[in-house]
Amino acid sequence: MRIIVVGKEGQVARSLAERARAHGAQAVLVGRPKLDLADPSGIEDALIDTGGDVIVNAAAYTAVDQAESDRELAEAINGIGAGVVAGAAASMNVPVIHLSTDYVFDGTADRPYREDDPVSPLGVYGASKLLGEEAVAAEAENHVILRTAWVYSPFGKNFVKTMLRLAGEREEVGIVADQQGSPTSALDIADGIIAVSRNLIERPEDRSLRGLFHMAGTGFATWAEFAAEIFAVSSRLGGPSAKVRPIATSDFPTPAKRPANSRLDCTKLKEAHGVVLPPWRSSLEVCVKRLIGEARKEVAR
Numbered sequence: 001m002r003i004i005v006v007g008k009e010g011q012v013a014r015s016l017a018e019r020a021r022a023h024g025a026q027a028v029l030v031g032r033p034k035l036d037l038a039d040p041s042g043i044e045d046a047l048i049d050t051g052g053d054v055i056v057n058a059a060a061y062t063a064v065d066q067a068e069s070d071r072e073l074a075e076a077i078n079g080i081g082a083g084v085v086a087g088a089a090a091s092m093n094v095p096v097i098h099l100s101t102d103y104v105f106d107g108t109a110d111r112p113y114r115e116d117d118p119v120s121p122l123g124v125y126g127a128s129k130l131l132g133e134e135a136v137a138a139e140a141e142n143h144v145i146l147r148t149a150w151v152y153s154p155f156g157k158n159f160v161k162t163m164l165r166l167a168g169e170r171e172e173v174g175i176v177a178d179q180q181g182s183p184t185s186a187l188d189i190a191d192g193i194i195a196v197s198r199n200l201i202e203r204p205e206d207r208s209l210r211g212l213f214h215m216a217g218t219g220f221a222t223w224a225e226f227a228a229e230i231f232a233v234s235s236r237l238g239g240p241s242a243k244v245r246p247i248a249t250s251d252f253p254t255p256a257k258r259p260a261n262s263r264l265d266c267t268k269l270k271e272a273h274g275v276v277l278p279p280w281r282s283s284l285e286v287c288v289k290r291l292i293g294e295a296r297k298e299v300a301r
């Protein structure tokens with residue numbers, strides 16, 4: 001199976017590149033300058049030129065706060081560009097897997113969100129990702145949209161790397177304790193995407209495999225609990241650690257509002273695709289171990 005991955009540098013794109021081989025698959029990454037989601041004119045040609053059995057769109061405008069003052073570009077990349085990728089997949093007659101976000105919800109529900117719950121994004125980023133969901137569904141019948149949340153990995157910028165850096169600089173960090181979600185390893189997302197890809201290719205007529213699904217790490221936490229676990233694992237491994245001071249969202253104002261409840265109910269994915277991501281704590285341990293190991297190697301060099 002040859003997977004065309006849109007995006008070259010992102011957490012999910014790099015995780016797909018790393019995990020594909022372990023699954024006997026090949027991931028071919030295509031991104032700027034060859035494919036720019038903000039420039040629809042070159043997208044289909046770049047995808048046809050790359051060629052593959054399935055397209056995964058792992059690229060997006062992901063700067064949540066910056067998007068508040070950059071609506072046009074966020075909508076071009078996350079909305080229009082995503083639709084053009086899906087349209088190209090349809091004309092190539094291959095399935096498309098698109099990534100979306102918990103930020104399509106306003107976070108006011110008192111239980112984990114299901115796929116058919118009403119959407120109501122709080123900011124420009126969430127609204128632009130919702131446009132993308134609608135465009136993908138309109139352009140390609142043979143699609144899967146995977147909403148995920150709180151993504152971290154050994155790659156790029158993310159909460160785990162930020163916490164480990166801060167632990168090296170401070171004794172205490174203030175972390176919001178009134179937002180809940182599921183920390184999700186991009187490496188687990190990659191494993192999940194590869195399993196979903198195989199299902200789509202092996203069962204081209206099965207409609208239950210197509211459509212919208214939630215895919216996040218198993219179990220829930222607040223950001224403060226997530227940070228405390230990062231420090232606990234790091235400290236066990238002899239890495240940097242800090243004390244977590246729980247704070248309220250209102251103590252940490254940001255340009256974009258975040259949902260208080262980002263919990264995603266992933267039952268539909270399990271029932272249709274047989275995919276369940278591992279408990280968030282076990283995947284977090286793998287990532288922290290790897291980051292501390294890499295930092296030690298760097299120092300030894």
Ligand SMILES: NC(=O)C1=CN([C@@H]2O[C@H](COP(=O)(O)OP(=O)(O)OC[C@H]3O[C@@H](n4cnc5c(N)ncnc54)[C@H](O)[C@@H]3O)[C@@H](O)[C@H]2O)C=CC1
Nearest residue numbers: 009010011012036037038059060062099101148149150151
């Ligand atoms: N990071 C997170 O916590 C969450 C991410 N998601 C979604 O998951 C997907 C993957 O996210 P990450 O890997 O964390 O993102 P990332 O921010 O690590 O990577 C985004 C990638 O998109 C590429 N990109 C940006 N603009 C582009 C353009 N105009 N043309 C081509 N490529 C472009 C970047 O170069 C980068 O490779 C995205 O769709 C994101 O919206 C959903 C929920 C949470």
